[in-house]
Amino acid sequence: MQQFFITGVAGFIGFHTTLALLKQKKDSIVVGIDNMNAYYDVELKKKRLEHLTNYPNFMFYQYDIACQEDMKHLNARHPDVTHVLHLAAQAGVRHGLTHPMDYAKTNLFGFVNMIETCRNWKKLEHFVYASSSSVYGGNTQYPFSVQDSVRHPLSLYAATKQSNELIAYAYHHAFQLSCTALRFFTVYGPWGRPDMAIFLFTKALFEDEPLTLFNEGNMWRSFTFIDDIVDSVTRLLTSPLPSCPFYQLFNLGSSNIHSIKEVLEILERLTQKKARVQQEPAHIMDVPKTHAGLDNQDLVFSSKVSLTEGLERFVTWYKQFYLGA
Structure with missing residues (x-):
């Protein structure tokens, strides 16, 4: 039986993706966590959660990915996780000017804590995580391709997301962990983030x-509707996988x-x-322009x-x- 573990389930993309999985995978267990921080309206997050907790195959923990004890407890309670979707992060670009340690704690230490937890799930098949179009920084070659250099981030948030990609690759190389990075482009829609x-x-x-x-x-911007994102994320997360470990990057955004x-x-x-x-x-x-290049990704993302x-x-x-x- 497939068992899904999703971080940031009370967040915008996390909520929509979890809801879709609960509807699609009624025979699977979906475990979700969120620290419910106050970066934006907590009541909105609670309302999202109310929709998820109506499903009998959903389990929620108010845990923090940056807390080692929280993750150890989850690993012990749910040892049979097969798929991880890591969406929890300190979001926002401008917030990094005044609260840099929020990004270091959640996006750096929290990411390492999360991927270390993945190593202990013996049945894990796939680690999928959120990156961002912000990693392209001041790139002026459009549209952005996953083959482009991403060595010049313009914000702390972008730098942490680029670091996540490097850390994931290192874990793939050292521990044969199958990893997929999703570079999201300006996602919007119902239940969206109040800071956007x-x-x-x-x-x-x-x-x-x-x-x-x-x-x-x-x-x-490549404004991208949430339903199109969810279709791609759930397909990537649940599709049959190659027999050998892999590492891959995708742009998920409207062209x-x-x-x-x-x-x-x-x-x-x-x-x-x-x-x-x-x-x-x-x-x-702020970058002047983002433009998602899909690099023959027709089977991965489609903007409808x-x-x-x-x-x-x-x-x-x-x-x-x-x-x-």
Whole structure:
């Protein structure tokens, strides 16, 4: 029997992916952990968890990946884990300027603690973990390819994610651990993170509050809808594996790029509100453009939801969840 272990289950991507697995793998056990930290609204995380705990094959622990005792306990309680999806991390780019130790604790020590735990699961088949498009740093060759150099991160967050890839490769080499890194590109959708631009813009529009637009909105992103991400992650996590250990990297992001300014214009139409914009220069840690190159990854990732459709779904959810509409 397959047994899945997922970190960051109360997070945005973790919640959606866990929910999909619970629906797809009704005969499998899904064990999830989250430390429920207050980086953003804990009540939103609790509401996500409520949906997961309705499933009888789901078990949740409020544990921290950076705590060795927590991970030892999980290893003892669940010795038969076959698949790991590691999504827990200290997210955000700007937060690293003021809280660097949060990234060192969770994204570095926590990652090593997690991958060490994987070594003790004798039935483990696959370790899948979240990297980020931020590892491409100031790369100006578009679209980004997994073959590109990633030696110039522009933020502490990006540096920790690049470090995760190097650590995972070292463990693959030393211990024959099969590893897959997923470089996510600007994921959005219902239940999304409150610190992300789409959420912040929508909130400001409905509350008639000013919003901040950096560099006049002239930054471009591969905005990627959550359902497309979940389809790829669950397929990669559960597909039949090669007989020999492997290490692989994938970009998971839409090959279509849009500006932040365009996103705001679409949100204005969907909310029927006019933004009160405060202009700010580009932030030192912001990259001007991300563009996911899929490198013949048709079997790995497919973008089905357009930006307009995805934003419409997000606004509908936001109105239901926060406005009772």
